[in-house]
Amino acid sequence: MKKNYFIFLLIILSFSYSYAQSDSSRLACLESIYVEAEEEHKQYDYKEAIEKAMTLLEEASVDGDLYYKYQGNKLLGHSYQDLNDTLRSRKHYVEALGHALNLKNDTILIGAYNDLGNTYSEDKNTTQKGIDYYLKTIELTDKLGMTDKSFSPTLNIAWTYIDNKKYEKAAPYIKRARAIKDEYLPEEENTFIEYISGRYYMGIGELDKAKPYLEYAIAIADKKGLILESSHAYDEYAKLLYSKGEYQEAFLALKKNVELKDKIFENDKIYQIESANARFDVSEYQKDLEVAKKEQLFKDEVIEKSREKMFILIISSLVLIFILMALYFINRSRRKLISELSVKNTELISAKEQAERLTVLKTKFFSTISHELRTPLYGVIGLTSILLEDKSLQKHESDLQSLKFSADYLLALINDVLQMNKMESNLLKLEHLSFNLTDLMNSIVKSFEFTRLQNKNVIHLDFDPAIPKNIIGDPVRLSQILMNLVGNAMKFNERGNIWLKLKLIAEEEDNMVRIHFDIKDDGLGIPENKQQMIFEEFSQLKSSNYNYQGTGLGLPIVKKLLNLFDSDIHLESTEGVGSTFSFEILFEKDVKQEKADSRVLESDIQMQQNAVGKRILVVDDNRINQVVTQRILEQKSFRCEIRDNGIAAVDAIKDEHFDLVLMDLNMPGISGLEATRMIRLFNPVIPIIALTAVEIEEIREEIHEAGMNDIIVKPYDNSTFYQVIYRNIQAEVLT
Numbered sequence: 001m002k003k004n005y006f007i008f009l010l011i012i013l014s015f016s017y018s019y020a021q022s023d024s025s026r027l028a029c030l031e032s033i034y035v036e037a038e039e040e041h042k043q044y045d046y047k048e049a050i051e052k053a054m055t056l057l058e059e060a061s062v063d064g065d066l067y068y069k070y071q072g073n074k075l076l077g078h079s080y081q082d083l084n085d086t087l088r089s090r091k092h093y094v095e096a097l098g099h100a101l102n103l104k105n106d107t108i109l110i111g112a113y114n115d116l117g118n119t120y121s122e123d124k125n126t127t128q129k130g131i132d133y134y135l136k137t138i139e140l141t142d143k144l145g146m147t148d149k150s151f152s153p154t155l156n157i158a159w160t161y162i163d164n165k166k167y168e169k170a171a172p173y174i175k176r177a178r179a180i181k182d183e184y185l186p187e188e189e190n191t192f193i194e195y196i197s198g199r200y201y202m203g204i205g206e207l208d209k210a211k212p213y214l215e216y217a218i219a220i221a222d223k224k225g226l227i228l229e230s231s232h233a234y235d236e237y238a239k240l241l242y243s244k245g246e247y248q249e250a251f252l253a254l255k256k257n258v259e260l261k262d263k264i265f266e267n268d269k270i271y272q273i274e275s276a277n278a279r280f281d282v283s284e285y286q287k288d289l290e291v292a293k294k295e296q297l298f299k300d301e302v303i304e305k306s307r308e309k310m311f312i313l314i315i316s317s318l319v320l321i322f323i324l325m326a327l328y329f330i331n332r333s334r335r336k337l338i339s340e341l342s343v344k345n346t347e348l349i350s351a352k353e354q355a356e357r358l359t360v361l362k363t364k365f366f367s368t369i370s371h372e373l374r375t376p377l378y379g380v381i382g383l384t385s386i387l388l389e390d391k392s393l394q395k396h397e398s399d400l401q402s403l404k405f406s407a408d409y410l411l412a413l414i415n416d417v418l419q420m421n422k423m424e425s426n427l428l429k430l431e432h433l434s435f436n437l438t439d440l441m442n443s444i445v446k447s448f449e450f451t452r453l454q455n456k457n458v459i460h461l462d463f464d465p466a467i468p469k470n471i472i473g474d475p476v477r478l479s480q481i482l483m484n485l486v487g488n489a490m491k492f493n494e495r496g497n498i499w500l501k502l503k504l505i506a507e508e509e510d511n512m513v514r515i516h517f518d519i520k521d522d523g524l525g526i527p528e529n530k531q532q533m534i535f536e537e538f539s540q541l542k543s544s545n546y547n548y549q550g551t552g553l554g555l556p557i558v559k560k561l562l563n564l565f566d567s568d569i570h571l572e573s574t575e576g577v578g579s580t581f582s583f584e585i586l587f588e589k590d591v592k593q594e595k596a597d598s599r600v601l602e603s604d605i606q607m608q609q610n611a612v613g614k615r616i617l618v619v620d621d622n623r624i625n626q627v628v629t630q631r632i633l634e635q636k637s638f639r640c641e642i643r644d645n646g647i648a649a650v651d652a653i654k655d656e657h658f659d660l661v662l663m664d665l666n667m668p669g670i671s672g673l674e675a676t677r678m679i680r681l682f683n684p685v686i687p688i689i690a691l692t693a694v695e696i697e698e699i700r701e702e703i704h705e706a707g708m709n710d711i712i713v714k715p716y717d718n719s720t721f722y723q724v725i726y727r728n729i730q731a732e733v734l735t
Contacts, residue, residue, distance in 0.1 A: 030059055030068045037075050044227055044263070046079050053079065070099035070108060077115055081122075082228070090119045106144055113137040114153050121160040131157055148184035151177055159196055167203045174200055191220045191229045199236055207244055214240060231260035376624075381715040386631045430564050434590045435475040437515075438463060441500065444482050448490050455494045459486075462501040468513060471587040477561050478585070484554040485519040485581050493523035496578075511589040522578040531571055535559050611729050612637045614659040619649040619675070620691065621667045625714070629662060629691075636722060646675030653679055653686065660729055661688045663708065665699070673706040680707040687728035 037052035057072030073096035080089035093115045100112040114137045121130025137153040155177040161170035174197060181193055198213035214237045221230035234257035241250035331338075384403050387393055445459050452459055482500070489498045501518040508514065526534065535555050558581075559569050565585045573579035618629050621644045630640045641658070643649045645667055653661070661679075665672040676688050690703050693714045703711055710724050 026063060030056065030063070030065060033059065034068060034071050034075075037072075041075060041079055044082075046083060049079050050076060066099045066103050070096050070103065070112070073099065074111070074115060077119070081119060086119060086123060090116075093119050106140060107146075107149075110137055110140055110146075110149055113140065114156065117153060117156055121156065121163075124164070127160060127164060131160060134160075147180060151180040151184065154180065155192060155196060158200070159192075162196065162199050162203060165203065167200060170196075170200055170203075191217050191224075191226060191233070194220070195229070195233050195236065198233075198240070202236065202240055202243075207240055210240055211237075227260050227263055231257055234260065385718060386628070386635075430474040430477060432472055432588075433475060434470055434472050436469060437467060437471055437502070438469060440475055440479060441482075441502065444479060444486060445500065447483070448486060451487075451490045455490060457490060457493055457495065458497050459490075460497060460499045462499065464503045466504040467502060467515060468589045470590040471513065472590050473585070473587045474565075477564065481558050481561050481583075482517070482519070484558050488554055489519060489521035489523070489579075493521050496522045505584060507589075508586070511591060512586055513589050514584055514586050516582065516584050518580055518582045520578065520580040525575040525577050526571070526573040526579055527575055528573075531573060535569070611726055613639060614729055615639045615641065615657065616725075617641050617643060617649060617652060617658045617661045619643045619646065619661065619667070619672065620664040621645060622664075625664070625691075632718060632721065633725075636725075638725075646670035646672060646678075649675050650678050653683060658686060660725065661686060662691050662712075663688050665690055665692045665703075673702060673708075676706045676708055689724060689728060 033052055033056040037049050037056055040046075040049035040052060053072050053075040056068055057076070060066075060068035060072055073092040077089045077092035077096060080086075080092065093112070097109075097112040097116060100108045113133050117130045117133035117137065119130070120126040120133060123130075134153040134157045138150045141147065141150040141153075154173050158170040158173035158177060161167070161173070174193075178193055178197075194213045194217035198210045198217060201207070201210035201213065214233055217233040218230060218237060220226075221233055234253050238250045238253035238257060241247075241253055380403070387396075441461055441463060445461055448459065451457075486498065486500060499518065499520040501516075501520070503516045503518075505514040505516050555569075562569055562583055562585075567583050567585050570582045571579065572582075616633055616638050618626060618633070618640055620626050620629065620642075623644075626642050626644070630642065633640050641652065641656075643652055646669055649661070649663070652658070663672040663676060667675075670678075672690065679686070679688065684707075687709045688707065689710045689712055690708045691712055691714060692699070692703075700711065709728055712721060712724055
């Protein structure tokens with residue numbers, strides 16, 4: 001039986017532990033059981049202490065509470081140790097250590113190591129293991145700067161050495177324990193240090209020095225009512241008196257020791273403890289039995305399933321053998337054909353690889369040509385737009401409009417070729433965006449104003465008022481369809497009329513609306529035998545009387561784009577009367593946007609006012625593009641800074657404040673994508689918009705992964721350009 005008094009005080013004085021659980025009453029119940037069990041142990045009522053500790057352990061296991069599982073095992077270990085039941089004591093201390101390690105609480109870990117030191121040090125075969133646990137406890141307290149908590153393991157090492165009659169090894173630990181006690185611990189803890197000191201001097205034969213220590217230990221224990229400690233002290237004191245020949249006094253001390261032990265170990269309590277152990281063991285046995293039954297049921301199920309699988313495997317094997325035999329006879333008759341097919345497959349693979357290589361080259365070519373053609377067009381269209389707004393050049397307005405029309409026409413041709421390439425490569429997908437169909441129609445009509453005046457045509461827009469104002473679909477692809485159809489009607493008709501009619505066919509379920517489009521002209525018409533041919537790529541009618549022949553891609557593009565909408569183009573034409581192209585598309589009605597429209601105008605005005613004076617950094621290596629972009633921005637009172645490469649842009653953003661960055665992608669040195677990645681390392685919030693002449697579908701994902709916020713494709717429409725700028729500056733202000 002060994003020195004647990006200090007362990008209780010160690011945990012009580014140094015540790016206050018709480019778990020945050022929603023069920024506070026459950027925690028209060030566990031704490032109440034723990035306090036009762038600890039109090040019973042202090043009163044040496046081991047029967048009650050063990051039963052309450054077992055109850056605490058069972059309840060904590062139900063809740064999965066590691067802290068009270070540790071406390072339950074610790075109390076059981078202390079109780080069994082006091083009763084000299086080493087096996088049970090050690091079992092519960094080991095379980096307590098496991099819970100302490102899982103809790104990752106150094107204060108609890110100190111107590112767990114010390115408890116294991118106690119149980120191992122009492123067995124002569126494991127004495128060194130017990131000392132190692134004490135040393136581990138001291139090492140942990142020193143590491144944490146908790147010197148006062150090393151008192152108990154230090155004194156226990158001395159006690160262990162004295163039990164094994166190694167007094168010279170015990171001496172330094174007694175000295176260190178006394179120093180710790182004098183500095184940190186209250187006087188009521190003197191009992192065991194005085195008791196150990198007395199035993200030490202008895203061991204080295206200095207009985208006169210031992211006597212006052214033992215008498216002092218007895219006095220303190222009797223005063224505080226510490227029965228167990230008093231029993232230890234009287235036992236040693238009786239031995240000392242006997243050695244000195246004081247037999248009467250020795251008899252009285254021994255008698256006192258027997259009386260104290262009788263209080264602790266009453267026969268009926270020992271019986272009750274054994275009963276409690278038996279109940280606990282039966283409970284454990286029942287649990288093990290339930291587990292064994294479940295395991296047996298599982299094994300039976302596995303065996304039954306294994307039989308079914310074996311039967312299925314045998315049937316499958318027989319079927320497989322039959323199939324293999326059939327295949328063998330069939331393959332014998334087809335070997336010659338397979339040999340010929342092998343040769344053809346080799347040729348096909350070679351042709352496929354060649355085709356794939358050419359496709360890659362074609363894609364790279366179109367990507368390069370897109371950038372190389374659009375970049376100078378950006379300068380031409382941008383400068384022309386700026387000059388058209390210069391009032392001092394009004395006398396040249398007609399010439400400038402012709403110049404802009406020619407540039408726009410060239411851009412449309414380039415876009416037609418690139419569009420056809422993307423559709424052939426299956427790279428084109430529809431977007432689902434909210435847009436105002438009325439505004440879109442007016443914009444399309446306005447874009448043909450110069451051509452209309454040149455050919456002296458009249459455009460009639462007939463818009464069904466029943467059509468919802470806002471719908472959800474792909475406005476870009478719809479614009480491409482209508483621009484091609486209206487453009488054809490405009491180019492191949494002079495002094496005539498073009499009708500653009502939109503009619504609501506039906507409102508369907510889930511807010512879907514079907515809209516019918518008619519593009520009609522009163523031109524020369526199309527011969528019936530040519531009406532299928534015009535939808536083939538690069539096919540054109542002979543019309544030398546007109547100024548614009550086109551590429552022969554407009555109508556094929558329209559047909560393929562309508563396929564994406566699950567629609568088709570219909571043609572009605574009579575020579576000398578005119579032509580009508582019609583189609584229907586299903587859109588979704590945008591109910592939310594209709595409710596928000598009343599706030600849009602006010603929001604746009606506020607957005608533009610907030611943007612006045614904002615600093616924008618333009619990063620572009622092309623001098624003409626720099627001038628165009630700067631002029632367009634300054635028209636809306638933005639302040640601009642120009643940088644012609646990525647490194648200069650990164651340095652500028654480090655040194656100065658900018659509200660937004662317009663970043664060209666293709667530049668010498670580092671690209672716009674690389675520059676953006678470098679900027680995001682130190683500035684994750686500044687809006688960065690990509691300026692590119694490359695098709696955005698090819699690099700959209702790469703642009704967003706680099707950290708860019710938006711994309712503007714050159715050459716661009718000024719209104720779209722400003723809208724993207726305002727949107728991103730507003731987003732930056734909100735963040």
